[in-house]
Amino acid sequence: MRVTNATIRAVNDLTARWAATTRGGTVFSAVGVWPLLALLADGAAGRARAELEEAVGLPADRAAGAARDLLAGLGSVRGLESALGLWTRRTLELREEWEAGLPVGAHGVLTGDLEADGASLDAWAAKRTGGLIERMPVAVTPDTEMVLASALALRTRWLKPFEEGWLIPETGPWTGRELGSLWRRSALLDRVGVADTPHGHVTELKVLGDTAVDVHLLLGEEGTAPGRVLGAGVGILAREHPVTPGTHLPYGEPGPGLDVVREGTTRPGPPTLDVTLPPYSVTSEHDLLERPELFGLTTAVRRVPGHFPGVSAYPLCVEAARQSALARFGARGFEAATVTAIGMRGGGLPRLRWLRTTVRAVFDRPFGFLAVHRHTRLVLAAGWVTDPEPYREDEDQY
Numbered sequence: 001m002r003v004t005n006a007t008i009r010a011v012n013d014l015t016a017r018w019a020a021t022t023r024g025g026t027v028f029s030a031v032g033v034w035p036l037l038a039l040l041a042d043g044a045a046g047r048a049r050a051e052l053e054e055a056v057g058l059p060a061d062r063a064a065g066a067a068r069d070l071l072a073g074l075g076s077v078r079g080l081e082s083a084l085g086l087w088t089r090r091t092l093e094l095r096e097e098w099e100a101g102l103p104v105g106a107h108g109v110l111t112g113d114l115e116a117d118g119a120s121l122d123a124w125a126a127k128r129t130g131g132l133i134e135r136m137p138v139a140v141t142p143d144t145e146m147v148l149a150s151a152l153a154l155r156t157r158w159l160k161p162f163e164e165g166w167l168i169p170e171t172g173p174w175t176g177r178e179l180g181s182l183w184r185r186s187a188l189l190d191r192v193g194v195a196d197t198p199h200g201h202v203t204e205l206k207v208l209g210d211t212a213v214d215v216h217l218l219l220g221e222e223g224t225a226p227g228r229v230l231g232a233g234v235g236i237l238a239r240e241h242p243v244t245p246g247t248h249l250p251y252g253e254p255g256p257g258l259d260v261v262r263e264g265t266t267r268p269g270p271p272t273l274d275v276t277l278p279p280y281s282v283t284s285e286h287d288l289l290e291r292p293e294l295f296g297l298t299t300a301v302r303r304v305p306g307h308f309p310g311v312s313a314y315p316l317c318v319e320a321a322r323q324s325a326l327a328r329f330g331a332r333g334f335e336a337a338t339v340t341a342i343g344m345r346g347g348g349l350p351r352l353r354w355l356r357t358t359v360r361a362v363f364d365r366p367f368g369f370l371a372v373h374r375h376t377r378l379v380l381a382a383g384w385v386t387d388p389e390p391y392r393e394d395e396d397q398y
Contacts, residue, residue: 002069002072002073002076003069003070003073004066004069006058006066007058007066007069007070009057009238010034010056010057010058010066011030011031011034011057011070012030012234012237012238013057013234014030014033014034014055014056014057015030015031015230015234016230016231016234016235017294018030018294019226019227019230019231019234020227020228020230020231021227021291021294022226022227022230023226024226025282025284026226026282026284026286027282027283027284027325027326027327027336028284028286028323028325028338029152029323029325029336029338029340031070031074031152032150032151032152032323032325032338032339032340033150033288033295033323033340034056034067034070035067035070035071035084035150036084036148036149036150036340036342037052037055037056037063037295037296038056038058038063038064038066038067038070039063039064039067039098039101039102039148040052040148040300040308040311040342041053041055041056041060041063041064041296042060042061042063042064042067042098042101042310043064043095043098043308043309043310043311043312044060044300044307044308044310044311045306045307045308045309045310046299046306046307047299048296048299048300048306048307048308051293051296051297051298051299051300052296052297052300053296054296055294055295055296055297056296064098064101065101067101068101068103071084071103071150074152077211077212077213078211078212079154079155079156079209079210079211079212079213080152080153080154080211080213081128081129081130081151081152081153081154082150082151082152082153083103083106083124083128083150083151084102084103084106084148084149084150084151085106085108085124085128085147085148085149085150085151086102086106086107086108086146086147086148086149087107087108087109087110087117087120087121087146087147088107088108088109088110088145088146088147089109089110089112089144089145089146090109090110090111092145092146092312092314093312093313093314094311094312095310095311095312095313097310098310098311098312108120108124110140110144110145110146110147114140114141114142117140118136118139118140121136121140121147121149121341122134122135122136124136124149124151125137125149125151125324125339128151128153128339129151129152129153129337129338129339130153130155130337132153132326132335132336132337133151133153133324133325133326133337133338133339135324135339136149136339136341137285137322137323137324137339137340137341138319138320138321138322138341138342138343139320139343140343141319141343141345143319143345143346144319144343144344144345145314145316145344145345145346146311146312146316146343146344147341147342147343147344148341148342148344149339149340149341149342150338150339150340150341151337151338151339151340152336152337152338152339153335153336153337154213154334154335154336154337155211155333155334155335156209156210156211156213156214156333156334156335157209157210157211157332157333158207158208158209158210158332158333158334159208159209159210160184160186160208161184161331161332161333162182162183162184162275162331162332163182163183163184163331164180164181164182164183164279164331165180165181165182165183166178166179166180166181167179167180167181167276167278172222179278180278180279181276181277181278182275182276182277182278182279182329182330182331183274183275183276184274184275185272185273185274185275186272186273186275187270187271187272187273188273189245189246189247189249189271189272189273190245190246190247191205191206191207191208191246191273192204192205192206192245192246192258192273192275193243193244193245193246193249194243194244194249194254194255194256194258195232195235195236195241195242195243196241196242196243196244197228197232197235197241199220199221199224199225199228199229199232200220200221200224201220201221201255201256202218202219202220202221202224202229202232202233202236202241202255202256203218203219203220203255203256203257203258204216204217204218204233204236204243205217205219205275207334209333209334213334215329215334216233216236217277218230218232218233219255219256219257220232220256221256222256246273247271279328279329279330279331280327280328280329281326281327281328281329282326282327282328283324283325283326283327284323284324284325284326285322285323285324285325286322286323286324286325287321287322288321288322288323288342289301289318289320289321295321297318297321300317300318301317301318301319302317303317303345303346303347304317304347305347306347307347308344308347314346315346315347316344316345316346316347317344317345317346317347318342318343318344319343319344319345320341320342320343321340321341321342321343322340322341323338323339323340323341324338324339325337325338326338
């Protein structure tokens with residue numbers, strides 16, 4: 001996969017920032033969100049452009065190219081299916097330069113039939129994820145002008161499968177629960193390591209798949225917030241934290257969940273790494289607009305013109321932004337899928353559906369008025385206007 005280090009750092013940084021906001025069980029994919037934000041940044045202006053640029057982590061004029069390279073790179077990964085889709089109303093004209101940056105065949109049409117359009121988008125999500133995600137996470141509304149979406153589906157099989165069994169933890173929040181268990185033994189001690197991070201030690205276990213996609217399992221010290229442990233995992237990838245590999249771990253309990261012992265055996269052999277963990281399946285729904293500042297969408301949701309002139313001359317704003325995500329870890333492999341979608345609506349101007357003649361009456365000097373009873377034509381009040389109310393800019397009016 002040929003993707004620049006700058007792009008990888010930018011996507012991972014978004015992963016770490018998103019992780020810092022997580023609470024409880026969850027699954028999410030920054031790589032599913034990032035290309036959409038990058039493409040929007042390329043077509044944005046003003047404050048919306050600056051906010052998206054900060055969220056993307058690259059200059060806006062380089063973001064679209066980086067998004068295209070990332071999508072192309074994802075497409076080259078064995079076991080990973082990725083797609084980008086765009087749907088617009090027939091009356092919405094896109095800027096040629098912006099549309100030219102999309103993958104070939106990505107552009108579809110919203111017919112205005114909400115039921116049919118919704119079914120079409122759901123079918124796209126299901127097809128692109130092999131049925132793992134059955135529905136598009138955003139709904140088409142009467143105001144929707146455009147939907148920009150990405151889909152990812154990953155499947156990998158372990159190079160060495162686990163043996164299945166059962167596990168009853170004796171301590172911690174799962175104490176006494178009967179859990180499924182995955183176990184395997186390996187002579188490759190360096191599949192595990194202990195990282196020294198600002199928030200304590202974190203144990204990292206690498207489980208290798210047959211598609212060059214691996215799963216890194218991370219265990220922090222008791223009481224460490226999930227976001228800090230996940231952030232440490234991103235830091236490990238960036239080589240920000242020193243890691244002691246399994247071959248250099250001292251005897252005793254050198255890290256969370258680890259126990260290094262010397263014990264008798266009936267036959268000689270190399271050191272071994274024994275791994276036990278429960279299988280898991282996690283699904284999550286994320287409303288990205290609950291934290292718009294994280295994704296650079298604070299200004300873009302305001303229903304005023306001028307946010308995305310590089311996308312279309314028609315004023316657009318963000319109507320909805322959501323992600324559906326799933327992950328499963330089992331004895332023989334791992335699968336995950338996400339569908340991320342951003343819906344766009346008109347940015348405060350009426351839709352121009354038909355041609356018509358318009359007569360404009362402009363009252364731009366003092367004028368009078370009459371209040372008249374319709375049936376009797378009785379004038380109930382009359383007046384003259386010399387001091388109209390001033391314009392009050394209220395950011396919450398939209």
